[in-house]
Amino acid sequence: KQEVTQIPAALSVPEGENLVLNCSFTDSAIYNLQWFRQDPGKGLTSLLLIQSSQREQTSGRLNASLDKSSGRSTLYIAASQPGDSATYLCAVQGGSEKLVFGKGTKLTVNP
Amino acid sequence: GAGVSQSPSNKVTEKGKDVELRCDPISGHTALYWYRQSLGQGLEFLIYFQGNSAPDKSGLPSDRFSAERTGGSVSTLTIQRTQQEDSAVYLCASSLAPASYNEQFFGPGTRLTVL
Numbered sequence: 001k002q003e004v005t006q007i008p009a010a011l012s013v014p015e016g017e018n019l020v021l022n023c024s025f026t027d028s029a030i031y032n033l034q035w036f037r038q039d040p041g042k043g044l045t046s047l048l049l050i051q052s053s054q055r056e057q058t059s060g061r062l063n064a065s066l067d068k069s070s071g072r073s074t075l076y077i078a079a080s081q082p083g084d085s086a087t088y089l090c091a092v093q094g095g096s097e098k099l100v101f102g103k104g105t106k107l108t109v110n111p
Numbered sequence: 112g113a114g115v116s117q118s119p120s121n122k123v124t125e126k127g128k129d130v131e132l133r134c135d136p137i138s139g140h141t142a143l144y145w146y147r148q149s150l151g152q153g154l155e156f157l158i159y160f161q162g163n164s165a166p167d168k169s170g171l172p173s174d175r176f177s178a179e180r181t182g183g184s185v186s187t188l189t190i191q192r193t194q195q196e197d198s199a200v201y202l203c204a205s206s207l208a209p210a211s212y213n214e215q216f217f218g219p220g221t222r223l224t225v226l
Contacts, residue, residue: 043218044202091154096159
């Protein structure tokens, strides 16, 4: 059974800092990995999708990497802003269509 | 174009009542998914539709839960005889096709509170 773990559970940083969020998964037989952002009381916003054959994806200040063999992914946020404050969720898709989610990292960027 | 929409946004019901939650996927998306987000449990898969059929219902927690999809579009999740442990945010997602290459796009969710 696939399990996804995100560390840390919460992170507080000053504005402008670069930061890394971590995601690990137990079964390396995945098709893709997706990073989402969730604001309080809202749904999920897709940030980046990395296919199993890819090593990384970039969008603006965000860069996500994938090391499938070791079961790890990182989300790098450059020059963090208060508007980046949210919960970040990592999810993997394996042999079935469903996504298996981690419990998220709650990020607070202080002005 | 419009994203995934869900209704109602909030639902408060009494224990034992039935509830229906609705999801309108992105137009043209053939795959539709229901997930549940509970405090302390994270996001859990409930059911997946391809067109009007449900190849994977493995996440439905009990036979009180059912879902259908009509016309390859709108889906309804029904919870019968609601219990307090059913309180959660129910999220719907859709994707262009059921494949490993397609992102799942999520709706805003329905917050269900069972008193």
